[in-house]
Amino acid sequence: xxxxxxxxxxxxxxxxxxxxxxxxxSNLNAIIDGTADGRINAGIVAVISNRPDAxxxxxxxxxxxxxxxxxxxxxxxxxxxxxxLQARIEEFRPDFVILAGFMRILTAPFVxxxxxxxxxxxxxxxxxxxxxxxxxxxxxxxxxxxxxxxxFVTEDLDGGPAIAQALIxxxxxxxxxxxxxxxxxxxxxxxxxxxxxxxxxxVTLEDSRVLLNGEALPECGVRxxxx
Ligand code: GAR
Numbered sequence: 001x002x003x004x005x006x007x008x009x010x011x012x013x014x015x016x017x018x019x020x021x022x023x024x025x026s027n028l029n030a031i032i033d034g035t036a037d038g039r040i041n042a043g044i045v046a047v048i049s050n051r052p053d054a055x056x057x058x059x060x061x062x063x064x065x066x067x068x069x070x071x072x073x074x075x076x077x078x079x080x081x082x083x084x085l086q087a088r089i090e091e092f093r094p095d096f097v098i099l100a101g102f103m104r105i106l107t108a109p110f111v112x113x114x115x116x117x118x119x120x121x122x123x124x125x126x127x128x129x130x131x132x133x134x135x136x137x138x139x140x141x142x143x144x145x146x147x148x149x150x151x152f153v154t155e156d157l158d159g160g161p162a163i164a165q166a167l168i169x170x171x172x173x174x175x176x177x178x179x180x181x182x183x184x185x186x187x188x189x190x191x192x193x194x195x196x197x198x199x200x201x202x203v204t205l206e207d208s209r210v211l212l213n214g215e216a217l218p219e220c221g222v223r224x225x226x227x
Contacts (some may be wrong), residue, residue, distance in 0.1 A: 009154070011071065011124055012191070014042050014094075014199075014208070015095060015096060015198075017031070017035070017043065017044045017093065017097075017098050017195070018096075019043075019044055019047045020099050020102035021056040021102055022054055022103040022104070022194050023054055024101065025059055025060070025101065026056075026188065027121060028101075030187070030192050031044065031098065031103065031116070031191060032044060032065070033192070036063070036216075039192055040195045041136045041200055042096075042200040044063075045093075045094060046065065046066045046067070046068070046089075046092045047065055047067050048068045049069050051072075053067070056100075066092075066125065069210040070088060082110040086113055094117075096199075098118075098120040099119065099153065102160060109154050111154060112155070116152065119150055119151065119152060120151060120160070121191050122134070122148065123191070124147065124158075126149040126159070126165075127147070128179060131157065133176070134214075145168065146167070146170055147165050148186060148190055149164070149221065150161050151163060160226045161209065162210065162219065162222075163194050163221045164224055165220055165223050166189060167187075167225055167227045190224055
């Protein structure tokens with residue numbers, strides 16, 4: 001486990017991102033690639049996982065990014081974990097906190113602290129299917145299309161204002177695993193696109209409404225593709 005540094009080298013003008021993960025980190029990979037090739041005007045100043053063995057931490061370390069494993073199981077309560085997490089995140093002075101497969105329900109004080117500067121990606125066309133097992137639920141419902149949403153995080157679980165969605169068709173013979181795999185490919189396009197807008201100051205949150213280039217977005221946000 002590497003320790004946070006007080007000063008992390010940053011190119012002026014670039015936003016500072018702290019990314020929170022719990023697992024594989026394929027969205028993290030897409031964001032690392034987006035910052036490395038200049039599509040996202042930001043540097044990743046830290047990747048933090050509540051699971052110290054998360055595979056995503058390894059990729060971040062290889063990319064030269066500071067990592068921190070903060071095991072939620074070693075805290076007495078959700079509140080205690082979130083307080084420590086908040087303090088550790090703040091040591092990196094982020095402009096934005098990016099949840100990329102961070103599988104924790106967050107406490108209200110934590111969410112309020114970062115409100116307006118914390119984003120999440122959720123594998124459903126919100127407001128459909130908040131919570132878990134989104135792919136299976138879309139299949140059970142007989143949906144003909146499925147998707148993912150990037151949204152600002154509010155105290156509503158998976159309920160914050162949507163910035164953008166990516167869609168995929170549900171195909172004959174689909175299983176939750178097949179759907180999840182095809183959707184991830186779209187997630188890897190969607191999240192970097194949204195972070196590009198965010199870090200260029202094109203996406204803002206005003207009074208619970210998301211604006212893109214100054215224009216209020218519909219409730220589903222921008223749909224970056226059509227099916
Ligand atoms: C992604 O599908 C993401 O949308 C989902 O977890 C997966 C993480 O994959 N997030 C949630 O379900 C949050 N509620 P990754 O670790 O490979 O990026």
